[in-house]
Amino acid sequence: MLTIGDLSRQTRVKVPTIRYYEQMGLLAAAERSEGNQRRYEKKDRERLSFIKHARDLGFTIEAIRELLALNAHPESPCADAHHIAERQLQLVRDKIAKLRLLEKELGRITTRCDGDHIKDCYVIESLANHELCRSDH
Amino acid sequence: MLTIGDLSRQTRVKVPTIRYYEQMGLLAAAERSEGNQRRYEKKDRERLSFIKHARDLGFTIEAIRELLALNAHPESPCADAHHIAERQLQLVRDKIAKLRLLEKELGRITTRCDGDHIKDCYVIESLANHELCRSDH
DNA sequence: CCATATAGCTATAGCCACTGGAGATAGAGA
DNA sequence: TCTCTATCTCCAGTGGCTATAGCTATATGG
Numbered sequence: 001m002l003t004i005g006d007l008s009r010q011t012r013v014k015v016p017t018i019r020y021y022e023q024m025g026l027l028a029a030a031e032r033s034e035g036n037q038r039r040y041e042k043k044d045r046e047r048l049s050f051i052k053h054a055r056d057l058g059f060t061i062e063a064i065r066e067l068l069a070l071n072a073h074p075e076s077p078c079a080d081a082h083h084i085a086e087r088q089l090q091l092v093r094d095k096i097a098k099l100r101l102l103e104k105e106l107g108r109i110t111t112r113c114d115g116d117h118i119k120d121c122y123v124i125e126s127l128a129n130h131e132l133c134r135s136d137h
Numbered sequence: 138m139l140t141i142g143d144l145s146r147q148t149r150v151k152v153p154t155i156r157y158y159e160q161m162g163l164l165a166a167a168e169r170s171e172g173n174q175r176r177y178e179k180k181d182r183e184r185l186s187f188i189k190h191a192r193d194l195g196f197t198i199e200a201i202r203e204l205l206a207l208n209a210h211p212e213s214p215c216a217d218a219h220h221i222a223e224r225q226l227q228l229v230r231d232k233i234a235k236l237r238l239l240e241k242e243l244g245r246i247t248t249r250c251d252g253d254h255i256k257d258c259y260v261i262e263s264l265a266n267h268e269l270c271r272s273d274h
Numbered sequence: 275c276c277a278t279a280t281a282g283c284t285a286t287a288g289c290c291a292c293t294g295g296a297g298a299t300a301g302a303g304a
Numbered sequence: 305t306c307t308c309t310a311t312c313t314c315c316a317g318t319g320g321c322t323a324t325a326g327c328t329a330t331a332t333g334g
Contacts, residue, residue: 003301005310015311016293024291035300037311046265053264056274058239061291067264074256081260082247089243092236099233102195106226110219119211123218127190127204128183137193140330142281152282153322161320172329174282198320 002040004030011048018048024061026051026068059088101137108134139177141167148185155185161198163188163205196225238274245271 008015021027027047030038050071054064063084070081113122126132145152158164164184167175187208191201200221207218250259263269 003310004312014293017291019312020292033300035311037300049267050265053267053270055291057243057264067261070255071261071265074254076255077253078250078255078258078260081255081258082250085243085247085260089240089247092240092243096233096236096240099229099236103226103229103233106194106222106229110222110226113215113219116214117211118207118213118215118218121215121218123215123222124204124208127194128187128208130186130190133190140281151322154320156283157321170282170329172282174329192320 002045004038004040007040007045007048010045011052013048013052021048021051026061026064057088058092059084063088098137101135105133105135105137139182141175141177144177144182144185147182148189150185150189158185158188163198163201194225195229196221200225235274238272242270242272242274 002010004015004018007013008018013021018027022029027044030040030044033039047068050068051064054067059067066084067081070076070078109123109126113120115121118124122132139147141152141155144150145155150158155164159166164181167177167181170176184205187205188201191204196204203221204218207213207215246260246263250257252258255261259269
């Protein structure tokens with residue numbers, strides 16, 4: 001039997017976050033000791049590791065809820081799981097694309113300034129005047 | 138004189154967002170009509186465009202507050218402005234780096250599955266077992 | 275002059291996924 | 305037994321909006 005602190009150390013999920021996942025229904029309400037403290041088993045650790053891993057990959061709580069539900073039915077087709085993962089991949093790619101535009105624009109802005117004072121500063125001027133930009137963002 | 142709606146249309150900043158910026162102190166409290174409605178001038182539109190542009194580039198409200206303060210002193214050196222922009226550029230690059238790791242891992246996971254059922258699904262299996270991953274994330 | 279439609283007002287709550295604090299109780303080791 | 309750490313519940317805060325409720329102002333058409 002593990003305390004919430006043991007579980008936290010083993011999974012690197014913070015204690016309040018474990019309680020939060022319980023509240024959100026990702027983890028079943030844990031068994032309790034006589035003194036009302038949560039006690040966990042190996043099975044709980046595996047489930048929490050699954051959640052942690054999915055969170056690290058950026059899946060939302062809702063998506064994880066679905067993945068856990070799928071995981072509970074080993075014989076059902078895995079097309080839904082693929083769909084969720086592909087959607088997540090697309091989200092990540094979209095974010096990267098947007099950030100790359102920003103990177104480009106910020107890079108241009110920060111290297112272009114040859115003034116010394118705010119009144120000639122290309123950074124400030126660019127922010128004030130969108131037409132100096134090369135891309136939509 | 139512009140109403141808040143005019144300002145919103147011209148800058149593509151939503152009405153509640155304009156009020157929010159006022160509350161956050163990015164915009165000065167607007168003049169009011171007899172009936173207590175906000176009225177704006179060209180100067181306000183320029184300031185809001187500056188804010189909008191900075192937000193589009195991902196600067197935080199706090200960073201924008203600093204940039205606006207710098208902008209109010211045209212004769213002061215622009216090193217601080219550069220510093221803020223470079224910090225933002227670094228943040229963007231860090232985010233891109235993290236997302237690229239996720240993209241790689243998600244791409245690997247979603248294309249590797251050759252099972253039909255959850256019990257053989259590489260997506261699910263990968264989430265459950267971190268050792269199948271190629272990178273830390 | 276009046277009815278209506280649209281736009282605006284304030285105040286407050288909700289979003290996501292946690293994180294931190296207060297104040298109280300439990301459990302483990304000396 | 306004492307003390308220290310871990311845990312408990314409950315609640316508030318984070319950022320940057322966004323939405324709702326219930327009200328008032330302004331513009332337009334007849």
